[in-house]
Amino acid sequence: MAESRPVLDIVAPFLNEAQSASAFAALLDKLEAEVSRRFGMEVHKILVDDGSRDDGAERFSQALSGSWEIVRLSRNFGKEVAVLAGLDQSRGAMALVMDADLQHSMDTSLKMITELVENPDIDVVYAQNDRREASWRRSQLAKLFYSLINSSQRFDIPENAGDFRVMRGAVVRALTSLRDKRRFNKGLFAWAGFRQKAIAYSPENRVTGKSKWSRLNLIAFSLEGFTSFSVIPLRIISLSGMLAALAGIIYGAKVFFEVMFYGIAVPGYPSLMVAVVLLGGLNLTLLGLIGEYVWVTLSESKDRPVYIVRDVVRGDVSGRPPGASGA
Structure with missing residues (x-):
């Protein structure tokens, strides 16, 4: 009997991304082919519908191929929670977290996976936005934010590092054990520790739609970080x-x-x-x-679940253990 190959889970939350469904599914197919060729790993795709108002879930289910599942949440809980919902479903040896808006490229994903595969002493490889196109004022505000939030801490939250990262299964299990209701993933990733390495990258331009992060959302998100991780x-x-x-x-x-x-x-x-x-x-x-x-x-x-799953749509998941369906 042939020995089963290690699995890479790709976790991708999305909100109203119906227009980019076919393009993102094509990117995942190319990434799956490269991962299989270079590293001999199987790929399982875990998409999380964070309460979309369009038919994005239906379009993704039609466009995806191979082994995949779409976790549809009962409402919009926010991207931070959607990432947790996807990681809860992960059972692979590694997990790659990326956005479905095509701003996270295949090249950067492969670089991070290569670093993790070739360096057994590293547990997490994350992409660090070089902010080349950011204005001077925004860059200075970002530096001030990280300087303040990292003051008097036993750990540092890396500057300009988001959810775009690849991690080993042990790290995924550690992160899913943190059931904070008000989630600030940047802080949780740093608080969990493990040996991490950064790779600089520049986000790709959005193919369709607009960013869900307005200035008010960014201010609220920053305040969330302060109240969760800083005094x-x-x-x-x-x-x-x-x-x-x-x-x-x-x-x-x-x-x-x-x-x-x-x-x-x-x-x-x-x-x-x-x-x-x-x-x-x-x-x-x-x-x-x-x-x-x-x-x-x-x-x-309050003893409420972090999120509620409406349903889970699955493709070819033969040979995989059943995933969790709740929070």
Whole structure:
């Protein structure tokens, strides 16, 4: 009896990607052929429909070939959760996570797989966006974000590294054991540890559609990262409060000195309003920030599943153990 070959699972979440279904399925076919030829591995494709409003799942099911399955979630839970849903289905020796919008290229995927296959001491190879086309302001904001979130940490979240990565099965099992409700995958990948290596890449241009990440979404996502993995915002607000208190003491000493030695009248209303507005603003900011942390804590304390599966559509999955169908 022939010995079974190791399996590479390709996990790809998607949302309203009906227009790119045929092109992405063709890319997966080419990638499967190269993986089989170069590494002698079988490929199983795991796509996750994150509550799409179009007929993307139907188009993917018609376009995919070989061994595949499409996990359809009951609603839109967000890309971070969709990645978890795909990893929950993974049973292979390795798993490659990539987007279905064709911005993650086959060449970079093969480079990452090659690094992992040829270096047994490495557990994860991730793609690091070189941000060549990003504006100067956006690049500086990104550097500031990573500098702040990595402050006072026992681990560092790699700059400009997303979900595009390949990892061994042991890493996949470790990540799926982390059932955070409010997920920030960048932080979870770093927190889990293991030996990781970065490969620089430039995202391909989108063939169809627009990015789902607006500026407001990016701000909310950054706040999610801070509230999940950093106490720095609280410390910054606390430091601001201390500085405001120190400024008040200095100003009070100045007023006392002027009244006692020079007889200068103290303007009451303007100084009072400045103090009220400054301290009131600091208090409201601190309360809002604490509210964010409390909301994260409340979300984590509820005994709800991370996601709910509507159904799973499978292609040729002969010889594979049954995957999980829940969260």
